[in-house]
Amino acid sequence: MNTPLIEFKNITKRFGSQMVLQNVNLQIYEGQVTTIIGLSGSGKSVLLKHIIGLLKPDEGTILFHGKPLTEMKKSEIAALLSRISYMFQGNALFDSLTVYDNIALPLRETTNLKKAEIHRRVMARIEQTELIEASHKYPSELSGGMQKRVALARALITDPQIVLFDEPTTGQDPVRKNAILSMIAQYQRKFNFTAIMVSHEIPDVYFISNRILALYDKTIVFQGTPEELGNFDHPFNDEVIHSLEGLQKELTGLYSKRNFKILNHVQLKRRESGESYCVAVFTLTNLDAIISSMGHDAAQEVIHSMGVYIDKHFGAIGGFSTRRKNNEFVTVLPFSDIGEAENIMNDFVKDFQEQGISDIWAEAQKQAPLGKCVDFTIQAGIAQGKPTAEIDPVIDSAKSQQKEIGRLQCAVGE
Amino acid sequence: MALTENNQKSSACEEKRRPGIFPAEPFTFIGEVVIGWIDGLGTATVFLFMALLKTFRPKQLSKIIQQIYYIGARSTTIIMLVSLFTGMVLGLQSYHALIKFGAVGGLGALVSLSLIRELGPVLTAIMITARAGSAITAEIGIQRISEQVDALHTMRIDPFRYLISPRITAAIISFPLLTAVFDFIGIIGGYVSGVALLGLNAGVYSHSIQSNVDMKDLTDGFIKATVFAVIVATVCCYQGYYVHTRKDSHGAKAVGLATTSAVVTSCVLILVSDYVVTSLLLI
Numbered sequence: 103m104n105t106p107l108i109e110f111k112n113i114t115k116r117f118g119s120q121m122v123l124q125n126v127n128l129q130i131y132e133g134q135v136t137t138i139i140g141l142s143g144s145g146k147s148v149l150l151k152h153i154i155g156l157l158k159p160d161e162g163t164i165l166f167h168g169k170p171l172t173e174m175k176k177s178e179i180a181a182l183l184s185r186i187s188y189m190f191q192g193n194a195l196f197d198s199l200t201v202y203d204n205i206a207l208p209l210r211e212t213t214n215l216k217k218a219e220i221h222r223r224v225m226a227r228i229e230q231t232e233l234i235e236a237s238h239k240y241p242s243e244l245s246g247g248m249q250k251r252v253a254l255a256r257a258l259i260t261d262p263q264i265v266l267f268d269e270p271t272t273g274q275d276p277v278r279k280n281a282i283l284s285m286i287a288q289y290q291r292k293f294n295f296t297a298i299m300v301s302h303e304i305p306d307v308y309f310i311s312n313r314i315l316a317l318y319d320k321t322i323v324f325q326g327t328p329e330e331l332g333n334f335d336h337p338f339n340d341e342v343i344h345s346l347e348g349l350q351k352e353l354t355g356l357y358s359k360r361n362f363k364i365l366n367h368v369q370l371k372r373r374e375s376g377e378s379y380c381v382a383v384f385t386l387t388n389l390d391a392i393i394s395s396m397g398h399d400a401a402q403e404v405i406h407s408m409g410v411y412i413d414k415h416f417g418a419i420g421g422f423s424t425r426r427k428n429n430e431f432v433t434v435l436p437f438s439d440i441g442e443a444e445n446i447m448n449d450f451v452k453d454f455q456e457q458g459i460s461d462i463w464a465e466a467q468k469q470a471p472l473g474k475c476v477d478f479t480i481q482a483g484i485a486q487g488k489p490t491a492e493i494d495p496v497i498d499s500a501k502s503q504q505k506e507i508g509r510l511q512c513a514v515g516e
Numbered sequence: 517m518a519l520t521e522n523n524q525k526s527s528a529c530e531e532k533r534r535p536g537i538f539p540a541e542p543f544t545f546i547g548e549v550v551i552g553w554i555d556g557l558g559t560a561t562v563f564l565f566m567a568l569l570k571t572f573r574p575k576q577l578s579k580i581i582q583q584i585y586y587i588g589a590r591s592t593t594i595i596m597l598v599s600l601f602t603g604m605v606l607g608l609q610s611y612h613a614l615i616k617f618g619a620v621g622g623l624g625a626l627v628s629l630s631l632i633r634e635l636g637p638v639l640t641a642i643m644i645t646a647r648a649g650s651a652i653t654a655e656i657g658i659q660r661i662s663e664q665v666d667a668l669h670t671m672r673i674d675p676f677r678y679l680i681s682p683r684i685t686a687a688i689i690s691f692p693l694l695t696a697v698f699d700f701i702g703i704i705g706g707y708v709s710g711v712a713l714l715g716l717n718a719g720v721y722s723h724s725i726q727s728n729v730d731m732k733d734l735t736d737g738f739i740k741a742t743v744f745a746v747i748v749a750t751v752c753c754y755q756g757y758y759v760h761t762r763k764d765s766h767g768a769k770a771v772g773l774a775t776t777s778a779v780v781t782s783c784v785l786i787l788v789s790d791y792v793v794t795s796l797l798l799i
Contacts, residue, residue, distance in 0.1 A: 154670050184672055194667035196659075208671040211575065211678065260671075 105168045107132040107264070107296055108153060110322075113162035115148060122148050124320040126162070130313075135290055135297040137307045140317035146300040147191065149317065150266050153298065154188050155179070184212075187262035191269040191300075193253040195241040202228070202237045205255045212260070227255040231285075232397050247278045247399075251285075258289060265290075267299040271306075277406055277469075279303055281398035283310050284428075288393060309428050362424035366434055366493055378486050380443035381493065382433040383500040384412060384507075388478040389429040392466070395476040399469035405429070407462040408480070415450050432497055440486040447484055451507045454480070459508040475512035482507045563680070563757070564750045570674065570681040579682035580689075587648040587683070588690030592697060598643055599636070599698040603705020606630060610706075611714050623716055624724030627706030628699075632729060632737045636699040638790055641691060641744035645782040649752040652683055653778040656756030657771035665757070680757065684749040691745035692738045699737065736797045743793055747785045752778045 106129035113126040122145040130136050138146050151157040152164060164171045166182055174182070195204050206224045209215055215223075228237050231251040241249055250270060257265055267286060271279040283303065287310035290297045301307045308314070308328035316324035316331070318338040324331060331339075386408060392401040409431060412423050416433045423433040435443050459480070483504035487496035570576070606627050614620045656679055659665050668675045703725065710716045755778035762770045 156666055156669060180672070186670070188667070188670035190663050190667060192663055194663040196664055196667075197662075198655075208673070211673045212671065256671075 104131065106130055106165075107167065108298075109165040109168070110149075110152070111163045111165065113149075113152065113159045113164065115145070115152070115157065116160050121320060123152075123159075126317075126320075126322050128315055128322045128325060130296065130298055132296050133294055134312035135287065135299065135310055136313045136315060137299045137301050137311040138315045138317055139301060139304060139307070142302070144317050145320060146317055147268050150188075150268055150298065150300055153264075153266060154186055155183060156188075184260075185263040186266065187257040187260060187264070188266045189253050189257040189268060189270055191272055193241070193249045195249060195252055195256070197241050200238050200240055201233055201244070201252050204241065204252055205259055208256065208260050223259065227259050230289075231255040246273050247282070250274070250282055254282075254285065254289075258293070261293065262295055264296045264298065267297065267301075269300050269302065271301065271303050277399060277402045280306055280402040280405070283307065284393065284402065285398045286310060288390075288398075362422065362432075362434075366422075366436075378439050378488055380435045380438045380440055380484055380486050381496045381500045382416075382435065382443065382447060382482060382484050383426075383497055383504060384408070384431040384433070385481045385501070385504060386429040386478065387481065388476065391476050392478060396466065396474045397469065400466045400474075403469045404462055404466045404478075407465040411454070411458050411462065415453065416446070419446065426497070432500075434493075440484065443484050443486070447482065451482070454508050459510055463510055477509070477511050479506050479510075480508040481505060559758075560750055560754050563754050564684065564746065566676050567680040567684045567750075567753070570677040571685045573677055573681075576677070576682060576685075579678070580685050583682045583686030584690055587644065587652075587686050588694060591644050591647050591690070591694060594647060595640060595643055595694050595698050596701050598639060599631075599701040600705040600708075602635060602639060602698075603627060603631065603702030603707075604709040605705075606635070606702070607706035607709035608714070611710050611716065620716060621720050622724055622728075623706065623710045624703075624721040625728035627710070628703050628725045628729050629733060631699045631702040631706075632733045634790070634794075636695045636702060637691075637737050637740035637744060638786060640695045640698045640741065641748055641786045642783055644687075644691065644694065645748050645752070645779055645786070649748050649782055650775050650779050652749070652752040653756040653759075653775045654771055656680075656753060657759040657774050660757060660759050661767055661771060675757070680753045683753055684746070687745040687749035688742060691748075692741040695737060695741040739797065740790065740793050743789055744786050747789060748782045751782045751785065754778075755781070 108128075108130040110126050110128045113123055114121070115123040126149065138149060140146050148157060152159055166174075171179065196207065199207065202224060205227055206220055209220045209223060213220075225237075228234055231254060233248065233251055233255065236244055236248055236252075241252065244252065254270070257267075270286065271282050274282060283306055286297060286299065289295075290310075299307065299311070305328075308331075311328055314324065314326065314328055314331050315322055316334075316336075316338050318324075318336075323336055323338050324334050326334070386404065389401060389405075392404060405425075405428075409423070409425060412431055412433060416423060416435065419435070420437055421433050421435045423431055426432045435446065438446065481504040483500040483502065485496050485499035485503060487493065487499075571580075607623065610623055610626045611620060614623055614626070656665075659679070665675050665679070668678055707718070707721055711718045711721050755774040756771075759770050759774045760766075762774065764770075765773055
């Protein structure tokens with residue numbers, strides 16, 4: 103791999119006699135979303151504050167592009183810090199300034215841009231974060247979710263190359279949490295900054311993170327992809343991941359990936375050899391178009407409603423489901439062969455076309471700007487598997503056989 | 517490193533505190549308090565100089581004007597009200613005292629010199645401390661505990677330039693101006709009680725002022741006002757800015773205590789420095 107953008111070597115930090123970080127070693131790579139997970143009070147925010155220079159380590163070295171911070175000139179450090187933005191856990195918005203002024207503040211104070219150019223940039227960010235109606239309000243007049251969006255807009259106004267997010271979803275409802283994470287992922291792709299995030303939101307952060315860093319017992323015990331974390335054999339997995347990851351996902355009400363796997367394993371172990379089961383894979387197309395046209399909240403509402411609808415239908419007949427990717431759901435029908443599964447699916451499709459898709463759309467519209475509409479389709483495929491074999495090839499097979507089961511088409515002029 | 521030093525210090529203290537021939541505790545306590553004071557004074561002086569240095573940076577003028585409006589213009593009404601009644605009471609008391617000696621003709625001089633030399637700068641400073649100083653401490657303190665000051669750091673906006681410097685500069689400009697307002701309205705107050713209510717001749721009152729008040733009285737008053745401005749603004753900004761380092765409390769309570777502490781310290785320092793400056797000006 104390339105030289106890390108940021109590297110911690112044996113970082114130790116104490117507050118008085120209390121050791122918070124001990125011999126922390128980590129690497130953060132350019133252009134990725136890296137999420138630091140750990141229990142509350144484990145020192146995640148302290149770690150983040152070292153990156154932006156709000157805290158200095160007692161021992162150890164922080165390197166940027168392989169160069170120690172301590173060997174850099176003042177001007178080099180200033181130039182480096184000018185590329186970093188920080189979104190605070192409590193937002194840290196200026197309560198005596200309006201939303202517009204909060205977002206414009208870094209440009210007004212640190213650049214020589216003309217008033218018109220500042221206005222253009224601020225309004226662009228305000229539009230992107232869906233804050234137009236709130237632009238002249240004060241932070242105390244906004245909901246928690248809107249305040250987060252203001253903080254995000256302010257963090258992104260200077261087009262930073264590195265953005266640090268300190269628990270960006272704290273205190274939000276499940277739809278809003280996922281909307282914020284989705285927004286971070288979208289902006290990261292759009293502006294190609296390096297995102298470093300502190301979060302508790304397991305497994306939701308897995309959908310948007312390239313790398314996960316696990317902070318446990320004052321040090322980093324794991325660095326790797328979300329998939330690799332699943333195979334990580336360490337007390338961290340039992341004590342932290344299990345406690346943070348509920349039995350079911352908050353957003354969709356479906357099983358978490360881990361519990362889905364456990365359930366699948368238990369169910370299939372009971373089956374005798376020769377018996378079969380079926381897997382159905384559902385994919386929502388055009389999620390990005392829904393986000394850009396109707397906003398993150400509406401997109402998350404579509405995912406939420408779809409998860410609830412799938413669970414309601416298949417759960418009633420012994421099936422269990424999980425959300426596999428941002429826009430993909432997997433359902434296992436443990437007691438059905440392909441013939442039965444096709445019948446069940448046909449019933450589902452019939453219900454879905456008659457009622458389901460309109461229900462999903464109605465929920466999404468509650469969160470969307472008036473009159474906005476976007477076409478989207480839902481595809482589904484089924485495949486049969488044997489209990490003795492792994493489930494992943496069966497899922498891939500079901501995916502390859504997907505066909506359209508529902509379509510929402512906007513009326514002309516909408 | 518810091519921890520080791522602390523351990524060493526505490527073991528050294530333990531050694532000193534061993535029961536012996538001479539009870540050292542009271543002296544240790546006094547020493548700690550004095551060192552704390554000197555340390556605080558040093559930090560506040562550096563704080564003041566840092567803030568003054570940032571005054572001449574670009575983009576400061578609009579912030580200074582905004583603070584002059586907040587500290588100065590919005591204090592005008594209360595200053596006028598207080599000065600009017602101060603002048604009236606001064607006129608009333610002085611009239612009855614002077615009449616016993618047949619020196620009532622000196623009422624104008626007595627009222628105006630008392631106001632210009634002493635009461636104007638001191639009462640103006642105390643009134644602004646109560647109205648704007650406490651608000652400055654609370655505002656900066658809340659910004660500190662809600663991470664707004666840290667947010668400025670992360671946005672590469674110098675908090676000294678953005679928060680502290682405009683307030684101290686605005687105070688230095690506002691205090692002498694408000695003192696002038698206080699002096700003027702106070703003299704009118706003396707006129708109201710002495711001339712309009714008690715019947716002293718208006719010409720005698722104004723002639724007494726004209727012949728006894730000279731330029732040095734005015735400049736001395738303004739020098740005092742400027743000194744008080746520096747003291748009040750520095751103390752109030754300092755208490756708010758370092759509210760998170762208080763050892764006696766945290767959060768909202770710390771902001772409350774810092775505000776009280778800022779007002780009390782400012783008022784005490786106004787009176788102490790008044791004596792010192794007066795002594796120096798009389799040399």
